[in-house]
Amino acid sequence: MSPLHTGATATEAFRSAFQSFPERVALVLPDGGTWTYAELHQRVQRMARYLQSLGLERQQGLAVLTGNQPEALVVIIACAWLGLRQTALHPLGAEEDQAFVLQDAGIAALVVGAQHAERGAALKARGLVRHVLSLGPSPLGEDVIAASSAFDGAELPIAAQPEDIYRITYTGGTTGRSKGVVHRHRTTLTMLLQQLAGWEWPDELRFLIATPISHAGGAMVLPTLLRGGTLVLLDKYSPEAFLRAVQQQRITATFLVPTQIYGLLDHAGLADWDRSSLQYVLYGASPIAPARLAEAIERFGPIFGQLYGQAEAPMTIAYLRRDAHDLANLERLQSCGRPLLGNQVALLDREGREVAPGEVGELCVRGPLVMEGYLNRPDATAEAFAGDWLHTGDMARCDAHGYLYLVDRAKDMVITGGFNVYSSEVEACLALHPAVAQSAVIAVPDARWGEAVAAIVQLKPGAQASEQELADFVRERKGALHAPKQVWLEAELPVTPLGKIDKKSLRARFWGQQQRQVG
Structure with missing residues (x-):
């Protein structure tokens, strides 16, 4: 490609920030310096x-x-x-x-x-x-x-x-050996421009990085610096450490994964800390239960913005604005937002055709945000790019206003007796129960139906509920098809190093070496 059209590098963005704000504080150190x-x-x-x-x-x-x-x-x-x-x-x-x-x-x-x-x-x-x-x-x-x-x-x-x-x-590596996702400077610059244009940054930016800089936390560094903001790094996350940093450093913005938000809501000392400086909480990386999101808005205020992306098209495929987090419209709280400018998004069926409005299809994306491909994995790259789309593996629907709703990962969908049950819908229903902190819904082997719906549930501190009570709770609200055939109560759900609920390890308990025969 001619140099006339090759664009810039992410490095030039760093240099621009350094040149623009030399006297401002870029970073607060652990010792307070x-x-x-x-x-x-x-x-x-x-x-x-x-x-x-x-x-x-x-x-x-x-x-x-x-x-x-x-x-x-x-x-x-x-x-x-x-x-x-x-x-x-x-x-x-x-x-x-x-x-x-x-x-x-x-x-x-x-x-x-x-x-x-x-x-x-x-x-x-x-x-x-x-x-x-x-x-x-x-x-x-x-x-x-x-x-x-x-x-x-x-x-x-x-x-x-x-x-x-x-x-x-x-x-x-949830389905085998992990794959190397190759990104050129193009991807980072595209993500950066979409972050700056599409997200809702506070005027005074003091950003607390509470997730690993090796992953999502690191994507917050460059936009913060380009806005002349100050970074505060939290090395070991806990609700107490997070709240202390917000109070002491007068944090105005941060990024959290849903499990961190749940932990804050269930933290006994939440009300003891001054959170008045906090103006903006980005969240994403895994689905959030709408009932718990509503609880977060009630306790923290209308300061939440949801990002949606994946390793292959990071962070900025879609965004749900703060004003779309409407407690009067609980269905909208299930949305991951609208596509950001520069992305083409389509919901496709197994034959690569767009599904009708309101129907579920695989969310596919194309544009400069998309990866170059998988390192040393030409077959996997070809599969991911079939039909000249990046196939995300996320099943979604779109409403009349252009809002996207993720209903499941393709591999997390339960196919029982020939019917599709989306685990996120069952998890959202369980979250409505006052005793439930969070849950993981998975498919387990079933001799009659092929797969059955099962739920592993973590209760809120001090709360009580029986397995049968929770199964009946879903049955009454969603019907017999969605009701878990088995429920287990656990003190804590396993999470991946990125803070997502580890469904792979939960499925392994029930499937062992057996391969899923459907889905």
């Missing part, structure tokens, strides 16, 4: 020069295994400057999965947070990467923080090119 935009810029340049000194060259791979610490952001932005391919290992991931990612992505250097030194040592022993470095003092390897401080902080020329791979993000 701060870095200005100019100080963050200098640290990035020193880190970039240090990484260059190791012989790392444009489009080689660098992986990070860290928590939410300021120095990790320095490494990530330095990678962007040098045109390195970035890959994040989830801090709570399994060693085998992390080793697979290092090998599959062809990683040349791994930077490990000091708190993950033991895992870093295990990965180092496998001999998969040329450089294993420590983010802080540890016996693992050279401390990149100390080593980079000796280098010049003057600005380097940007090495990244518009068509370079910006990052490779690995999916959760």
Whole structure:
């Protein structure tokens, strides 16, 4: 492609922020100190020069295994400057999965947070990467923080090119070995423009990152900096730690996953903290029960905006505005919003034809937000891009006003006796019961019907309800087809490292080595 039309890089967006707001506070440190935009810029340049000194060259791979610490952001932005391919290992991931990612992505250097030194040592022993470095003092390897401080902080020329791979993000591997999702700078810039234009940012932006910067939390960094905002990183999330940070740092905006919102609502000390500064709560990454969302709006105010995306088309496929979170229209609370400008969205049947208005089809998307493809997986890429659409695997319907409603993941739909039951509908019904904190509805084997609806339920602290009571509650409101044939009460539902309910592990209890025969 001619340079006339190739566009810019994400790195230039970082540089624009540094140049625009040099004296503003970019980052609040764990000890209460701060870095200005100019100080963050200098640290990035020193880190970039240090990484260059190791012989790392444009489009080689660098992986990070860290928590939410300021120095990790320095490494990530330095990678962007040098045109390195970035890959994040989830801090709570399994060693085998992390080793697979290092090998599959062809990683040349791994930077490990000091708190993950033991895992870093295990990965180092496998001999998969040329450089294993420590983010802080540890016996693992050279401390990149100390080593980079000796280098010049003057600005380097940007090495990244518009068509370079910006990052490779690995999916959760819920249906087997995880896949590397390849994103060029195009994707990040598209997402950034849609975030800035489509989301509802407060004028005074103090953003609390309470989810891993290795995943969704990291997508909040660049738009915050481009708006001249201040970032506050929460390394270990808990309702108490979150509320303390909001009060002490006068946080105005944040991003949470639904399980975090449920935890806040059920936290006994919620009313003890000053939350008056909080103006905007983005949420997403998994479905939220409308009844619990209504409860959140009642307790926090009309400050919620829902984002919808996935690893293959991140964060900004669709958005539900704050004013659409209408307590007088509970059905609308089930929506993930309307497509954002720049995305084409269609609901397709199994033959690739658009379904009629109001009917359920697979949500498919095309546009510059979509990934380049899966690394080293041409067959999987071809399947995902069938018919020149990205097939998200999410089943959805669309109303007359253009609002999208996710009804299930294709693999989470229960097919019982030839009828489709969408787990999200049963979960939303269970959430209406005053004793239910959250639930997971899955398919279990059934000799007569092939699959049966089952529910694993977590009750609110101090609440009581029997399994039969909950099954009857759904039957009365949704009918016999949707009523769980089996209900289990558990103190806590399993979650993935990203905070989503882990339905894969729940299904494994019942299916074992047996494959689902339908769906």
